[in-house]
Amino acid sequence: MDYISNTPEDEKVMLERIGLSRMDELNRPIPEKLRLKRFRIPSGLSEIELKNTFFDKAKKNLNTLICPSYLGAGAYDHFIPSVVEHITGRGEFYTAYTPYQAEASQGMLQAIFEYQTMIAELTGMDAANASLYDGASSAAEAALMALSIQEGKKKVLVSAAVHPSYREVLKTYLSAQPVELVEIPYDPVEGRTDLKALDRLLSEEVACCLVQNPNFFGSVEEMAQISEKLHARGILLVSIVYPVSLGLLAPPGEYGADIACGEGQSLGNRLLYGGPYLGFFATRRSFLRKIPGRLVGETRDAEGKRAYVLTLQTREQHIRREKATSNICTNEGLCALTAAVTLATLGKTGIQEVADQCLQKSHYLAARLSRLHGFRLRFRSPFFNEFVVESKKGISLLEKRLLQKGILGPLPLKDFYPELKDCLLFCVTETKTKQMLDDLVRVLSL
Amino acid sequence: MDYISNTPEDEKVMLERIGLSRMDELNRPIPEKLRLKRFRIPSGLSEIELKNTFFDKAKKNLNTLICPSYLGAGAYDHFIPSVVEHITGRGEFYTAYTPYQAEASQGMLQAIFEYQTMIAELTGMDAANASLYDGASSAAEAALMALSIQEGKKKVLVSAAVHPSYREVLKTYLSAQPVELVEIPYDPVEGRTDLKALDRLLSEEVACCLVQNPNFFGSVEEMAQISEKLHARGILLVSIVYPVSLGLLAPPGEYGADIACGEGQSLGNRLLYGGPYLGFFATRRSFLRKIPGRLVGETRDAEGKRAYVLTLQTREQHIRREKATSNICTNEGLCALTAAVTLATLGKTGIQEVADQCLQKSHYLAARLSRLHGFRLRFRSPFFNEFVVESKKGISLLEKRLLQKGILGPLPLKDFYPELKDCLLFCVTETKTKQMLDDLVRVLSL
Amino acid sequence: MRPLIFEIGSPGRKGYALPVLDLPRKEPASFIPPHLLRQVPAALPEVSELDVVRHYIALSKKNFSVDGNFYPLGSCTMKYNPKVNEDIVKQPRYLNLHPYQKEETVQGILEILFELERLLCEIIGVDDFSLQPAAGAQGEFTGLLMMHAYHRDRGRPRKKILVPDSSHGTNPASGALCGYEVVQVKSNSRGRVDLGELKRLASPEVAGMMLTNPNTLGLFEEEVLEIAECIHKIGGLLYYDGANLNPLLGMARPGDIGFDIVHVNTHKTFSTPHGGGGPGAGPVGVKRFLAKYLPVPRIVEERSGYRLSRDFPKSIGKLNAFYGNVGVLLRACIYIRALGKEGLLKTAHHAILNANYLLKKLEAYYDVPYPEMCMHEFVLSAGRQKEKGVRAMDIAKRLIDFAIHPPTTYFPLIVPEALMIEPTETESRQTLDYFVEVMQQIAKEAEENPELFHEAPVSAPLRRADEVLAARNPVVKWEKKRSNEVSMAAHST
Amino acid sequence: MRPLIFEIGSPGRKGYALPVLDLPRKEPASFIPPHLLRQVPAALPEVSELDVVRHYIALSKKNFSVDGNFYPLGSCTMKYNPKVNEDIVKQPRYLNLHPYQKEETVQGILEILFELERLLCEIIGVDDFSLQPAAGAQGEFTGLLMMHAYHRDRGRPRKKILVPDSSHGTNPASGALCGYEVVQVKSNSRGRVDLGELKRLASPEVAGMMLTNPNTLGLFEEEVLEIAECIHKIGGLLYYDGANLNPLLGMARPGDIGFDIVHVNTHKTFSTPHGGGGPGAGPVGVKRFLAKYLPVPRIVEERSGYRLSRDFPKSIGKLNAFYGNVGVLLRACIYIRALGKEGLLKTAHHAILNANYLLKKLEAYYDVPYPEMCMHEFVLSAGRQKEKGVRAMDIAKRLIDFAIHPPTTYFPLIVPEALMIEPTETESRQTLDYFVEVMQQIAKEAEENPELFHEAPVSAPLRRADEVLAARNPVVKWEKKRSNEVSMAAHST
Numbered sequence A, B: 001m002d003y004i005s006n007t008p009e010d011e012k013v014m015l016e017r018i019g020l021s022r023m024d025e026l027n028r029p030i031p032e033k034l035r036l037k038r039f040r041i042p043s044g045l046s047e048i049e050l051k052n053t054f055f056d057k058a059k060k061n062l063n064t065l066i067c068p069s070y071l072g073a074g075a076y077d078h079f080i081p082s083v084v085e086h087i088t089g090r091g092e093f094y095t096a097y098t099p100y101q102a103e104a105s106q107g108m109l110q111a112i113f114e115y116q117t118m119i120a121e122l123t124g125m126d127a128a129n130a131s132l133y134d135g136a137s138s139a140a141e142a143a144l145m146a147l148s149i150q151e152g153k154k155k156v157l158v159s160a161a162v163h164p165s166y167r168e169v170l171k172t173y174l175s176a177q178p179v180e181l182v183e184i185p186y187d188p189v190e191g192r193t194d195l196k197a198l199d200r201l202l203s204e205e206v207a208c209c210l211v212q213n214p215n216f217f218g219s220v221e222e223m224a225q226i227s228e229k230l231h232a233r234g235i236l237l238v239s240i241v242y243p244v245s246l247g248l249l250a251p252p253g254e255y256g257a258d259i260a261c262g263e264g265q266s267l268g269n270r271l272l273y274g275g276p277y278l279g280f281f282a283t284r285r286s287f288l289r290k291i292p293g294r295l296v297g298e299t300r301d302a303e304g305k306r307a308y309v310l311t312l313q314t315r316e317q318h319i320r321r322e323k324a325t326s327n328i329c330t331n332e333g334l335c336a337l338t339a340a341v342t343l344a345t346l347g348k349t350g351i352q353e354v355a356d357q358c359l360q361k362s363h364y365l366a367a368r369l370s371r372l373h374g375f376r377l378r379f380r381s382p383f384f385n386e387f388v389v390e391s392k393k394g395i396s397l398l399e400k401r402l403l404q405k406g407i408l409g410p411l412p413l414k415d416f417y418p419e420l421k422d423c424l425l426f427c428v429t430e431t432k433t434k435q436m437l438d439d440l441v442r443v444l445s446l
Numbered sequence C, D: 001m002r003p004l005i006f007e008i009g010s011p012g013r014k015g016y017a018l019p020v021l022d023l024p025r026k027e028p029a030s031f032i033p034p035h036l037l038r039q040v041p042a043a044l045p046e047v048s049e050l051d052v053v054r055h056y057i058a059l060s061k062k063n064f065s066v067d068g069n070f071y072p073l074g075s076c077t078m079k080y081n082p083k084v085n086e087d088i089v090k091q092p093r094y095l096n097l098h099p100y101q102k103e104e105t106v107q108g109i110l111e112i113l114f115e116l117e118r119l120l121c122e123i124i125g126v127d128d129f130s131l132q133p134a135a136g137a138q139g140e141f142t143g144l145l146m147m148h149a150y151h152r153d154r155g156r157p158r159k160k161i162l163v164p165d166s167s168h169g170t171n172p173a174s175g176a177l178c179g180y181e182v183v184q185v186k187s188n189s190r191g192r193v194d195l196g197e198l199k200r201l202a203s204p205e206v207a208g209m210m211l212t213n214p215n216t217l218g219l220f221e222e223e224v225l226e227i228a229e230c231i232h233k234i235g236g237l238l239y240y241d242g243a244n245l246n247p248l249l250g251m252a253r254p255g256d257i258g259f260d261i262v263h264v265n266t267h268k269t270f271s272t273p274h275g276g277g278g279p280g281a282g283p284v285g286v287k288r289f290l291a292k293y294l295p296v297p298r299i300v301e302e303r304s305g306y307r308l309s310r311d312f313p314k315s316i317g318k319l320n321a322f323y324g325n326v327g328v329l330l331r332a333c334i335y336i337r338a339l340g341k342e343g344l345l346k347t348a349h350h351a352i353l354n355a356n357y358l359l360k361k362l363e364a365y366y367d368v369p370y371p372e373m374c375m376h377e378f379v380l381s382a383g384r385q386k387e388k389g390v391r392a393m394d395i396a397k398r399l400i401d402f403a404i405h406p407p408t409t410y411f412p413l414i415v416p417e418a419l420m421i422e423p424t425e426t427e428s429r430q431t432l433d434y435f436v437e438v439m440q441q442i443a444k445e446a447e448e449n450p451e452l453f454h455e456a457p458v459s460a461p462l463r464r465a466d467e468v469l470a471a472r473n474p475v476v477k478w479e480k481k482r483s484n485e486v487s488m489a490a491h492s493t
């Protein structure tokens, strides 16, 4: 199967026009010795065969629709209103390029402008960009932006309670920079950033500090306190947030974060085994010209009508090249659109109701588990919809039993924090029913 | 869950405007004694609950995607190009009403005009309508139209090899008319309309004769011969055809049918447990003003540009009321669009290739089965992609065995033709592979 | 102008691929005698998948729809079609069910259909339902055939069927299809069935009467019990045309107010999308004494599960090759379950609220032939505007310039220059206010600048289409010779 | 003008419903101290589902796309995105996989990703691939980090990276992100890397060079082996920017012609939809000697099945929180399997054929800075038109009036008034001919009526948007106070 529109007759006419006589002469610009001799790719498939092939492979996967899942840790199975994919599935959106030509792209431009506004509202920040790759790289870009703002400062602090993979990506992003990355330990009782340790690490050399809230363990950090401490030393606060939690938790803008970023998957994007997801990024107005990635701005057209364009493009690689604020080009436009449609559909009350149900249901489960013999809540901080449970019953045994019952998760923490080898990270979203939670408790209590 | 847009504030303002103070006063036009007192409907469900509920019910079904199916008999699992539902899934099409207002409905009007043209081309007829409910009712409408053309003639002939359900529907449609419906037996050796019996039944009182080709048994009828016999006696030939077969078989227009009609499901419409399907209907130009249902015609707009409108509406119930050519109003527009997109995508060569693969694969299976001990082809006529097999092995035993192996069909004929109680109707489409057919043979040979 | 699909593409171009045939191919003539084979291939399009996509996307953009526009088309109940319904139906285990699968393999869908029958019985106030009819008109036909069978069984076949003069065209057309002589009952000055006239016409020749309530003027027939009594007294049956059921949901039930046979239009009341002209579904419900006449097969619940039964010897037979428009019925069931008791009632309330709000706001600008509280819709007359030479159709066309789908025009027939407006419950006050603004502006234009209307629509991609020309020498099929029309605009939308 | 979503709706309106909470609800403050809770709810829209549908459908209609328009945006390979790919991805067993599911529950997707790596290795001519980078630019960054690690491991860290002056902006930007000093290599008069200049710049400080071939002028760098030799001689590595891979499919392999590290843009070459600005995917492939540096985790095949392994101590680490844009990669895999060997080669052929056909037909009307046979794209200059005051941007905007998406403008930087045109293989000769007609007409207009262009587009819903105004005092977020702009057009599209 191929998607070529020209017919053999077309080929003939066109070859003639360009002075060739056979299709295989089209390799003419490639010197003989560079041409490929043998190409070991299987033959093409028709639609029927493709569907059969990839349906068969799909059958080898279990999934969170069939199996109740208690996995979170940066990827969440929230309610996705049906309307969302009816909109993102429109060819006018998903088969367009980045809206370089404003007059031919007002639809996407306006949608992204609305998305920027929603993210700014949700985070309480002044301005948001049009998206970055994912939560992890948005945190890394935040650090890079902070370093650029804090010219001369060469240290970056990151809480050990930030998602381990985010810390890894941050490390990768900074690996070629003359920068020192320092981890603030977490308090082993609270499961939160150790504020005393933080105090000790503060210095004039520190450009910024990255804290996640709720953090990887689900605990809600004392962000206002952290913010105050950092600002007292001229350090920028990068707050990595879970957008759904902002239906309930104080937003970064409220406690003075300088950059709010994170993973927007939870806003209507499918789990899809980890991607494509959505890095969101919001900051203060004064940092606008330092922002990485695309920005949509409002303007007027020749007749004075409101219009939208990509703006402040001089920050970007296609104009500024090696001096750009980031190398990003293709970003995650469709995921941003998805988030916007989801946020519009849930709206002002929906985001609160979703957050509230997450809170209620996760605390119900936590309460039941903590009363179960052999299980205890590992940390004592307040949490949103994730929490760590320690069990002496043998994690791999529990894992096996859960899978047998068709339950996915919770997540064992041993690969992320060796000291938490007896711990499981539970996540509960609004998609769970009391029945499911009770079933889970029953399976664990066997 | 509901889909109301007004808020409580809106309710207040609006009630005030119309001089009421409470929502429950909106029943004012209904006299007290007529008002409902108790309404025993379960409470509403949210999207999540709806999906869970109806996913659970879906799990209680087996289907032709998971299980290879050899069921046909008027409903066929053909290849549906992916592109089809991307188009029919566009809200602009499926949430529109019948295109009464031409200037606001050019999209659907043009699509239906194209559909009419494709059906006319495929059947070789002069003109097709915009759709009828399904194959069975299109056959019934054909008989009614023929009766109206042949004013005064009061007999309708129908071959016993026409789909039994179509004959039942025909009977229902004619049941309130002063018309006699007479069946022409089928030849028990050939599995085709008994032409000698037909000869005996021909008379000046007969308005029309309905013959299906390929008939219910899959056999290809001698349509040209039948046509000649009928026309010699001034009888109209209604040819009920399987559109996919017309990629290969002589079309009704070629052998002089007066009306070609049938079921268009096979053109891209899903099986969906029997509906919605697509009655198509084509005829001679001279009968245009007798046609049942909607017709789209070409015209010009005020500036002379080509435009499309519903035309010859004086045939229809909303103008002519009891004198209309049919009572049909809502028809099967979206199914017609589906057929049009499918036919456009398959195109001139595709419809031939699909038909050819049906032919090749079904004959491969027939050949293998006929060599199997305990099985024989019941009829000796040529067939397209369905054929009847007789087995002495016990039909219900075979059925059970097939279902155990996850195979759907073939169709036992005992409920349709008691005399064929040892027979099975097999259908093979292009979706089957040699492997599947070999597997089927193996299961049957156990 | 978008070219026709036949005018794009090029010989030999393909938009599909099938698996390579995995068997030795033989000539078709070796299976089927050549004289039965096609000689000339059908002249179908030769286009690529990309051509197909661009063509139909371009066409879709030339179509008003509920998803795109306010669509107050009276009598059609063009409410919002929830997307979740579409998603649920699109599961493989619904899409790919063959109608002849063994019952044990389709218990899920049978359960849903059975449940839908029960829900409809409760909503309508009848005892049994058949889901088989494919649309309202087929429901009417089914209902009348049952009426016919009922009278025949009682040994008293009858000749006439009564319908109000405000009735929808399908009513008389269905009556005629059943062999009845159709007799129109005049409406009284309040737009209701004239009871006196009805009594005069109600003879023992009358099989029954078809009625919709609220009627097509959007007015509730308060004397429906008296009408029923009158019909029942002569041994007739009362038929409910369910096109206007929306404002009765949870408010009143046809079965409780005198009707014996009822059809519902799922594509109106129960939000199944109208599809640009179908498919719909027209389930028919009856009181117990008529249940034996319902079409076969019927779904029966047994200990072992659901079963399709044909064991109803009095049945009028089949209307559809299989069991009706299952895909549509499934959506209706989801919708009812979504709304539930409270949602259904709220639906009726807001349908009535929206209509009356519009009526109040428009009454100063247009003639209101029946000025009283309406139900879910109402009819205006452009009588005043007509004096300036602006007709109902002109107003309809002008609305297109404002991205509003026109109301139903010239129906019901008893109102001159009728504009029949049904906002539905899913529209918001803001949308209604916008409509009012536009209608006011149009009324003003009709006063001040009536010539404008002969041009309308002026901003649609198309100007007024000539229907008379179309009917004079009908062109209902594209012929190659006219392809010289194709221009370089082939690629414009 | 379509109002913003914040400007429609009304307080209290809802477009969703959640299940009723089936637990006793407690006050949030009983779980979380009040000072950690939000005080003021986020001012999100308050709209119905119908509002959402109408709003975004209206927006979608204001967007050019491959599905709707010819889209010859150079360097972006805007080919048709097959619908079957979308359908396959939309299966629940792909959509709903959590990245932390145990490996035994995701063997299907791991198998596909593994297969894709193998297919890409064969297409590119390298030994190993990582699918983790989310787009081309992240692929570049990944590749350069590996280069960096390679030099560090050899104890010879280096300072500079070379890029041609025709290179894409991401190349220097990625170089800078890796801490390299970016040095531009001038092109020669034939638009190729100037080998003399390259030799002059190739010092032991140079870590390597980034190159795309065909280059951004659409010209094949015939001296690529000499370039590679020059870079390798100084111990450097040659990086392939895969944005222009399309015309090499089955024709030549970067890995065979001197490149050590390669990224591909699935959203260009392998037809994954660009999404109106992503998501894409930028898998990176390397020669065996660099494989140890690839990002973790990597998919390994074992007897028991596929597994994600982090057991690569030399790895540069992670670029993405999980494993990359799996949904995108899945589409790429389907596409490659659909085309197969023959389809890939045919794709390259027709990409080249279409570009050269256009070039030939346009060369009389526009300046061709490098007049020779091109690969999949070519660059025109509007130099001639500029003399009349018509600039490349004006021509771009004028094309919008003809429903054609403009080519890439002002890139590559070395061509003044550049118009970079890439038709792709999925477009037909008819479409190309239409484009030629339009471009000819535009050339004529530029001669005869250059003023016209300052108005263009004249038929788009929007006239020329003022980018300078936007940047002067940036408004990147809606503020309530400006809502007085909303008019009754709120309901127009």
Ligand SMILES: Cc1ncc(COP(=O)(O)O)c(C=O)c1O
Residues within 6 Å of the ligand: B328, B329, B330, C075, C076, C135, C136, C137, C138, C168, C170, C171, C212, C216, C241, C243, C244, C265, C280, C282
């Ligand atoms: C009052 C009334 N009755 C009957 C019908 C016919 O219903 P259907 O179109 O479903 O056949 C309609 C449809 O418009 C109607 O409005």
Ligand SMILES: Cc1ncc(COP(=O)(O)O)c(C=O)c1O
Residues within 6 Å of the ligand: A328, A329, A330, D075, D076, D135, D136, D137, D138, D168, D170, D171, D212, D216, D241, D243, D244, D265, D280, D282
């Ligand atoms: C030549 C070239 N290199 C690199 C890129 C960057 O790729 P991406 O947008 O996937 O990050 C592009 C994208 O336009 C390009 O054209």
